[in-house]
Structure formats: structure tokens, C-alpha cells
Amino acid sequence: MAASKEALNALHTAIAEKLTESIEAMPAGEKGLAAILNVARQFVKDNGIEALPSPGSPMSKLTNKLSEYPFDPQGDSIN
Structure with a gap:
């Protein structure tokens, strides 16, 4: 049985709201941020x-801020 469009919309909204709340509530540097x-x-x-x-x-x-840390795709890699 497929979920209704309304149920999926509600889930999508809930995820967006919870992520926003979690980010706003968590202090910078907090483990898990x-x-x-x-x-x-x-x-x-x-x-x-x-x-x-x-x-x-x-x-x-x-x-x-990111421009202060130039990225060289030829030289910078994660191995």
C-alpha cells in the first residue's frame, strides 16, 4: 500500500521542521552538530x-569564508 500524497507532504514538513529545530538548538561545536x-x-x-x-x-x-581555503582538485584528495 502506497502512502498518500498528504502523508508524504506531512512527513516532508516534519523532517524539515525537526532538522531546523535541531540545528537551532545545538550550540556550535556540540558533538553531533x-x-x-x-x-x-x-x-x-x-x-x-x-x-x-x-x-x-x-x-x-x-x-x-570558503574562498580562504582554496581547493586544488589535482592536489587535494582524500585517500
Whole structure:
């Protein structure tokens, strides 16, 4: 028996809300935060959410911070 569209929508909403609550409630540096952020990242990716950084936005701040750590795909690898 397949789940109804309404049930799946409710589950989707509950997951998004719980992830948001968990991230907001967890202090930076708390053990487990990285795992929750990774689940949230995958949830956003799986739902086709993309963002372009606009000046002053959190995405822009993250982009600027990441640019301080250049990545060389030829030299940087995880083995």
C-alpha cells in the first residue's frame, strides 16, 4: 500500500521542521552538530534546492569564508 500524497507532504514538513529545530538548538561545536548539518545538506540537495549568494546573505558569507581555503582538485584528495 502506497502512502498518500498528504502523508508524504506531512512527513516532508516534519523532517524539515525537526532538522531546523535541531540545528537551532545545538550550540556550535556540540558533538553531533556536523552529522545533523550533513543530513540537512543532503535533504536540501535531494529536494533540488540551490542558492546563489547575494551580498550580505549567509550564503555569501559562507562563500567568502570558503574562498580562504582554496581547493586544488589535482592536489587535494582524500585517500
